[in-house]
Amino acid sequence: MNEFLRKLLFLPPQLSQHARDVDGLHFFVIITTMVAGLLIFATALVFMIRYRRRQEGESTPEVQPKHWHEAVFVGVPLAFFLLWFAIGYPQYVETTQPPPGAMDVFVQGKKWMWKFAYQGGPSSLDVLRVPVGRPVRLLITSRDVIHSFYVPELRLKQDALPGRYTQTWFQAEQPGRYQVFCAEYCGLSHSGMLAELVVLPAAEFDAWIADQRRGEARAQDAALSAGEQALPGSSILEQGRRVAADQGCLKCHSVDGTRHIGPTFIDLYGRQEKLTTGEVITADEAYLTRSMMDPAAQLVAGYQNVMPSFQGRMTPPEVAAVVEYIKSLKTPAVAAGPSEGPVYEPTPRK
Amino acid sequence: MSQHLESSPPVYAERNYLNTPATGLKSWLTTLDHKRIGVMFLIATLFFFAVGGLFAMLIRIELLTPGPTIMDAMTYNRLFTLHGVVMIFLFMIPAIPSGFGNFLLPIMVGAKDVAFPRLNLLSFYIYLLGAVIALGGMIYGGADTGWTFYTPYSTTTTTKVVPILLGAFILGFSSILTGLNFIVTVHTLRAPGITWNKLPLFVWSIYGTSVIQILATPVLGMTLLLVAIEHAFGWGIFDPGRGGDPVLFQHFFWFYSHPAVYIMVLPAMAVISEVVCAFSHKNIFGYKAVAYSSLGIAFVGFFTWGHHLFTSGQSAFNAGIFGVLSMFVGIFTAIKIFNWVATMYRGSISFKTPFLYFIGFLFFLFFGGMTGIALATVSLDIHWQDTYFVVAHFHFIMVGSTIMAFLAALHYWWPKITGRMYNERWGLVGATLVVSGFVFTFLPQFLLGNEGMPRRYFNYPERFQALNVASTAGASVLGIGFLIILIYILVSLKYGPVAGPNPWGSRGYEWLTPSPPPLENFDVLPAFERGPHEYHELPGSESAAPGAGTSHA
Numbered sequence: 001m002n003e004f005l006r007k008l009l010f011l012p013p014q015l016s017q018h019a020r021d022v023d024g025l026h027f028f029v030i031i032t033t034m035v036a037g038l039l040i041f042a043t044a045l046v047f048m049i050r051y052r053r054r055q056e057g058e059s060t061p062e063v064q065p066k067h068w069h070e071a072v073f074v075g076v077p078l079a080f081f082l083l084w085f086a087i088g089y090p091q092y093v094e095t096t097q098p099p100p101g102a103m104d105v106f107v108q109g110k111k112w113m114w115k116f117a118y119q120g121g122p123s124s125l126d127v128l129r130v131p132v133g134r135p136v137r138l139l140i141t142s143r144d145v146i147h148s149f150y151v152p153e154l155r156l157k158q159d160a161l162p163g164r165y166t167q168t169w170f171q172a173e174q175p176g177r178y179q180v181f182c183a184e185y186c187g188l189s190h191s192g193m194l195a196e197l198v199v200l201p202a203a204e205f206d207a208w209i210a211d212q213r214r215g216e217a218r219a220q221d222a223a224l225s226a227g228e229q230a231l232p233g234s235s236i237l238e239q240g241r242r243v244a245a246d247q248g249c250l251k252c253h254s255v256d257g258t259r260h261i262g263p264t265f266i267d268l269y270g271r272q273e274k275l276t277t278g279e280v281i282t283a284d285e286a287y288l289t290r291s292m293m294d295p296a297a298q299l300v301a302g303y304q305n306v307m308p309s310f311q312g313r314m315t316p317p318e319v320a321a322v323v324e325y326i327k328s329l330k331t332p333a334v335a336a337g338p339s340e341g342p343v344y345e346p347t348p349r350k
Numbered sequence: 351m352s353q354h355l356e357s358s359p360p361v362y363a364e365r366n367y368l369n370t371p372a373t374g375l376k377s378w379l380t381t382l383d384h385k386r387i388g389v390m391f392l393i394a395t396l397f398f399f400a401v402g403g404l405f406a407m408l409i410r411i412e413l414l415t416p417g418p419t420i421m422d423a424m425t426y427n428r429l430f431t432l433h434g435v436v437m438i439f440l441f442m443i444p445a446i447p448s449g450f451g452n453f454l455l456p457i458m459v460g461a462k463d464v465a466f467p468r469l470n471l472l473s474f475y476i477y478l479l480g481a482v483i484a485l486g487g488m489i490y491g492g493a494d495t496g497w498t499f500y501t502p503y504s505t506t507t508t509t510k511v512v513p514i515l516l517g518a519f520i521l522g523f524s525s526i527l528t529g530l531n532f533i534v535t536v537h538t539l540r541a542p543g544i545t546w547n548k549l550p551l552f553v554w555s556i557y558g559t560s561v562i563q564i565l566a567t568p569v570l571g572m573t574l575l576l577v578a579i580e581h582a583f584g585w586g587i588f589d590p591g592r593g594g595d596p597v598l599f600q601h602f603f604w605f606y607s608h609p610a611v612y613i614m615v616l617p618a619m620a621v622i623s624e625v626v627c628a629f630s631h632k633n634i635f636g637y638k639a640v641a642y643s644s645l646g647i648a649f650v651g652f653f654t655w656g657h658h659l660f661t662s663g664q665s666a667f668n669a670g671i672f673g674v675l676s677m678f679v680g681i682f683t684a685i686k687i688f689n690w691v692a693t694m695y696r697g698s699i700s701f702k703t704p705f706l707y708f709i710g711f712l713f714f715l716f717f718g719g720m721t722g723i724a725l726a727t728v729s730l731d732i733h734w735q736d737t738y739f740v741v742a743h744f745h746f747i748m749v750g751s752t753i754m755a756f757l758a759a760l761h762y763w764w765p766k767i768t769g770r771m772y773n774e775r776w777g778l779v780g781a782t783l784v785v786s787g788f789v790f791t792f793l794p795q796f797l798l799g800n801e802g803m804p805r806r807y808f809n810y811p812e813r814f815q816a817l818n819v820a821s822t823a824g825a826s827v828l829g830i831g832f833l834i835i836l837i838y839i840l841v842s843l844k845y846g847p848v849a850g851p852n853p854w855g856s857r858g859y860e861w862l863t864p865s866p867p868p869l870e871n872f873d874v875l876p877a878f879e880r881g882p883h884e885y886h887e888l889p890g891s892e893s894a895a896p897g898a899g900t901s902h903a
Contacts, residue, residue, distance in 0.1 A: 009797065009800050010797040010798075010800045010801040010817075011800050011801070012801060012802055021729075022729050022730060022732075022733060025727060025729060025730060026724075026730060029720075029724045029727070029730070030724075033717075033720040033724070036720070037716055037717065037720070040687065040688075040691060040712075040716065041712075041713075041716075043691055044691045044694065044709075044712065047691065047694035047695055047697070047699070048694060048699055048701075051630070051694060051695065051696060051697045051698065051699050052698075052699050052700075052701070053631070053698045053699055053700045054698075056855075057855070058631065058698040059698075059885065059886065059887045060630075060631055060632040060633075060696060060697050060698050060885050060886060061696055061886055062633050062884070062885075062886035063632070063633065063635060063692075063695060063696055064633075064635070064636070065635055065636040065639065065689070065692065069636070069692070070636060070639050070685070073639075073684065073685050073688040073689070074681055074684070074685060077680070077681060077684040078677070078678075078681050078684075081677040081680055081681070081723050082674075082677060084723065084724070084727045085673055085674060085677055085726070085727050085728075087727070087729075088673075088727025088728050088729040088730055089669075089670055089673055089727070089728050089729070091728075091729035092660070092666070092669060092728040092729040092731075092732060093666050093670075095729075095732065096666045144502075144506070145500075145502050145503040145506065146500060146502070146503065146596055146662075148661060148735075148736060148804075150736075150802070150804060152733070152801070152802025153802075155729075155732065155733040156732060156733075157661050157732050157733065157735055157736070158661055158663070159661050159662045159663060161590075161596060161597065161662070161663055162502060162589075162590045162591065162596060163590025163591070163595075163596070164590070164663065166662075166663035179802075179811070181802065181804050182804070183661075183735065183736040183737065183804040183805075184500070184736055185495075185496050185500070185503070185736075185805075185806040186503060187427070187494070187503060187507065188423050188424060188427065188494075189423065190427075190806060190807065190808070191423075191804075191806075191807035191808045191809040191810060192809060296508075304422075304424050305508055306424075306508070
């Protein structure tokens with residue numbers, strides 16, 4: 001019954017007890033609504049057929065309600081409404097009260113990415129790893145505008161507000177990979193602000209977080225994309241790549257030539273770029289640096305002025321590292337295999 | 351006294367508001383006649399409805415495929431913002447109160463005009479000014495904030511927000527002035543014989559609307575001004591980076607915009623109460639319940655705004671209070687639905703185009719209302735908030751019922767306004783297409799929301815595509831329906847048969863005067879002995895059967 005109704009209503013799988021509870025209320029609401037609707041519209045239909053106009057100028061009697069009519073009209077729906085509320089409200093209150101001992105994950109929304117940080121330092125971009133069967137508390141905030149953390153399978157959503165923390169919690173019951181959406185409109189790439197919830201078996205998660213804490217696998221989340229050149233040992237490039245990932249450059253600038261919100265980084269250095277003013281410039285170190293500090297000053301034709309200034313948000317060595325990193329991105333590159341692709345359907349970009 | 355008006359064949363009133371005192375453009379632009387001002391509002395709001403509808407069609411076409419279909423992300427974001435702004439501020443809020451309300455309310459209270467005719471004309475020009483500034487802002491660049499203007503996005507975006515904010519700010523004054531005018535008119539200009547309990551239900555609902563307009567609109571004006579100030583001068587009011595509070599904006603905004611939903615729905619209910627009586631040819635079941643529930647909605651509607659903020663980190667206590675209060679506002683709507691259905695009992699139901707729209711209205715109001723109650727259970731809202739479920743819900747309750755009522759009103763009062771009848775057969779075709787098109791546009795969106803597709807998404811995972819295509823297909827049917835209506839209604843202006851004073855056999859006061867009405871509304875003021883919804887035969891009089899059904903019907 002649960003599965004039948006869930007599929008009938010296009011609801012995603014239920015990843016937690018909370019999701020099952022909410023769906024239970026959903027089914028109760030929809031069944032009572034349909035029954036009530038059927039009664040009302042069947043009554044209306046009977047009236048329409050029975051009292052259709054048979055000849056013009058018919059006269060009709062005056063019919064006035066009795067007090068009990070109005071009492072029923074008010075009482076019956078109100079009883080159902082309050083019953084629904086009595087079921088739904090405690091479900092909501094439960095999501096605001098994490099059980100003691102829940103694992104904390106700090107969630108930071110930022111145009112247009114999600115950063116997840118664990119106690120003790122490990123963090124990852126756009127991938128939230130959690131263990132199965134353990135409560136996880138999310139402490140959510142935003143770096144810029146309002147975002148909203150949303151996982152349909154958990155039936156859970158919580159806004160990420162700049163300047164304050166909000167919280168919610170869940171306990172996932174099935175290992176697997178699920179999509180995280182941004183549900184609060186946040187601008188140009190709102191629909192691209194997707195992340196992945198990876199629910200791991202507890203042992204696997206413990207091993208992963210231990211690895212992270214030892215710093216052995218820190219680069220895992222920023223694994224090289226297709227076409228990105230691996231230059232082991234060159235620390236400034238490594239730093240530049242990490243800064244570019246951390247600051248979110250790579251959310252809008254691809255490194256494999258894919259057209260995205262900003263110009264691709266690959267082969268950018270030394271390229272002749274046509275600006276919105278019609279002027280053609282060479283993308284040299286000065287241009288790259290200036291574009292980070294004052295993106296609107298020399299905008300490449302065909303792109304929107306949406307990049308924020310990074311003035312004061314990066315140290316000079318970091319800026320230099322990013323420039324060096326961009327300079328290192330050249331074709332033909334060794335085609336490194338892509339990192340393990342997400343299992344959810346990627347959103348195609350045409 | 352109305353008997354001579356009901357004799358056939360129907361007559362077109364030669365001396366009417368359309369040709370007195372003059373017919374030139376200048377006489378229209380400087381008119382103080384509430385009927386002409388109402389007609390100008392109708393024309394203007396219909397124009398903006400077409401503009402907003404065009405935006406909607408472009409949005410639906412864009413969403414046919416994931417990724418760019420006919421436009422880029424920036425254009426899409428601007429379009430859904432403009433669609434919302436145009437439809438809400440330029441069409442739905444003014445359409446029924448300022449359009450039909452202006453035309454009908456003074457006639458329905460037996461007055462010659464509204465209490466402040468000059469203010470009424472000013473209200474129209476303020477509306478035009480606001481519309482021009484908002485439209486100018488759209489052409490000049492267009493904001494990409496969504497019609498909700500949530501901060502701090504709206505105060506940090508690089509797009510041009512200020513003109514549209516200013517436009518909406520100015521439009522608010524038009525709303526306030528019209529509301530003020532109606533309240534004073536109802537209190538002071540009722541003709542002898544029209545007591546409060548003999549007021550048409552249309553007037554009751556418009557009165558409730560006016561109260562909300564006066565009390566809530568200033569809050570919107572203030573809020574929009576604050577956003578414009580923060581955007582333009584960088585004051586820290588809502589932006590936490592400058593010491594402000596972003597959620598404060600949401601409280602301010604919904605304190606207006608939730609009652610604004612009732613500014614849109616109450617006039618729709620106003621129309622429907624008239625239509626259901628006229629076409630059931632019967633008295634309304636529970637006049638007082640229907641009348642007072644309008645005031646109940648107007649009052650309780652002010653205390654439910656927090657149900658828009660269940661996910662924004664307000665306390666669980668607040669969420670509970672706002673949730674329960676939202677249940678109560680639903681009750682007033684339930685009362686009306688039951689009373690309208692019961693009105694058909696032992697009636698004499700005529701299935702004309704307005705009645706078809708009444709059925710559509712009942713459908714959208716019921717399912718839109720019930721989904722609203724479901725959203726107010728809080729835990730379900732957490733899943734649905736900001737998904738297509740909410741989009742479908744408010745299009746059902748707010749747009750569906752408003753458009754149904756607007757079209758019902760257009761067809762019901764068309765003969766009164768123009769003196770001519772539209773083509774009934776095409777009317778039924780149009781109504782069928784619009785109602786079914788609307789259902790097929792938004793039913794898939796309920797399911798999309800269940801599945802988890804957030805709103806305002808330019809791009810979406812491929813698993814959402816089938817339902818999006820279905821929705822766009824529904825929107826095409828809807829569009830065709832509107833085109834058909836536009837064509838036959840324009841044709842009827844010239845070729846429609848003459849309607850006569852009361853083609854529907856209605857008891858409403860506005861049908862006691864010729865069509866189109868004379869400049870002073872009534873040649874001779876009727877005595878208003880019978881209530882506007884009384885259809886039963888008076889004891890001892892056999893001639894009281896209303897002169898229904900003129901020959902062409």
